[in-house]
Amino acid sequence: MIITFIGGGNMATAMIGGMLAQGFTGQEIHVVEPDDVKRAALGSQYGIGTSAPGEAIPNSTAVLFAVKPQQLKAVASELQPQIGDALVISIAAGIRVDTLSRFMSGHQRIIRVMPNTPALVQAGISGVYASEAVTEADRALTSRILDSIGEQVWVDDEHQIDGITAISGSGPAYIFYFMEALQAAARAQGFAPEVAHKLAYQTFAGAVKLALNSEDDAGTLQQKVTSKGGTTERAIKALESSEVRQTIIAAASAAAARSRELGEELGRDIEP
Numbered sequence: 001m002i003i004t005f006i007g008g009g010n011m012a013t014a015m016i017g018g019m020l021a022q023g024f025t026g027q028e029i030h031v032v033e034p035d036d037v038k039r040a041a042l043g044s045q046y047g048i049g050t051s052a053p054g055e056a057i058p059n060s061t062a063v064l065f066a067v068k069p070q071q072l073k074a075v076a077s078e079l080q081p082q083i084g085d086a087l088v089i090s091i092a093a094g095i096r097v098d099t100l101s102r103f104m105s106g107h108q109r110i111i112r113v114m115p116n117t118p119a120l121v122q123a124g125i126s127g128v129y130a131s132e133a134v135t136e137a138d139r140a141l142t143s144r145i146l147d148s149i150g151e152q153v154w155v156d157d158e159h160q161i162d163g164i165t166a167i168s169g170s171g172p173a174y175i176f177y178f179m180e181a182l183q184a185a186a187r188a189q190g191f192a193p194e195v196a197h198k199l200a201y202q203t204f205a206g207a208v209k210l211a212l213n214s215e216d217d218a219g220t221l222q223q224k225v226t227s228k229g230g231t232t233e234r235a236i237k238a239l240e241s242s243e244v245r246q247t248i249i250a251a252a253s254a255a256a257a258r259s260r261e262l263g264e265e266l267g268r269d270i271e272p
């Protein structure tokens, strides 16, 4: 078995690192990457096969596209003759299965995945949509690959990938935004940068660990911090009066709309 990654950037490196940690061997992974420095580092660090674009790729069980969405058309159409009817997995944001299929002269066995950057520490979550032509063995292989970078949610309706992109794909950025804001709040209370960093990061880490280990839902956990007439109540009131909850929902909705728009933009120039 060989899984060939097309593109050896951030997400591919995260996936390759996770796969090797979970039992895939170096002989089972190949990566095509134009950047000489990245390619050499991937080969020496992970003991996997590497090649530059334009060179022949190995006969692969699955080909996983991890290039930027805007590069996918050129890259996929050029590689199609070498890929034959092998399983194709794409993690490119916004590119729909039918668009990729048309980039590849009607290729049918396609799985679309939306991972997220916590994959770098094997704590990701991926949304997955499989086209009709995909076999049970294709699903099992994809599931095994994604298990190595975290959790996964399979959807039956491709439109839901836009929602997954808005929640978990872009989501880490919302959390980092909040973390940065909490650090700024600590600085405003007069703490030195390293103390502000420690207070904010450990509060996040502790709250997430508590939520994951608790029978209570997040709303109940919030209430348990909020003493009547106390400090948290005052802070939550300030958040509510600024409609922060509604703003988060609206922000995710804007991200989902952008995902749909990208799908249209990236598919448009190949419409018949």
Ligand SMILES: NC(=O)C1=CN([C@@H]2O[C@H](COP(=O)(O)OP(=O)(O)OC[C@H]3O[C@@H](n4cnc5c(N)ncnc54)[C@H](O)[C@@H]3O)[C@@H](O)[C@H]2O)C=CC1
Pocket (backbone or CB within 6 Å): 006, 007, 008, 009, 010, 011, 012, 032, 033, 034, 035, 038, 053, 066, 067, 068, 069, 071, 075, 091, 092, 093, 114, 115, 116, 117, 169
């Ligand atoms: N960064 C994120 O949070 C997420 C990214 N994605 C998707 O993952 C994909 C990859 O993103 P990143 O890894 O962040 O980007 P990246 O820029 O780190 O990696 C892309 C790689 O493709 C290589 N490349 C360029 N032309 C190539 C060619 N002709 N053949 C082979 N490789 C080529 C580049 O040298 C680069 O190393 C994108 O499509 C993005 O939409 C999906 C979910 C989350």
Ligand SMILES: O=C(O)[C@@H]1CCC=N1
Pocket (backbone or CB within 6 Å): 093, 165, 169, 170
């Ligand atoms: O911002 C983006 O378009 C990509 C998709 C999800 C995370 N990063």
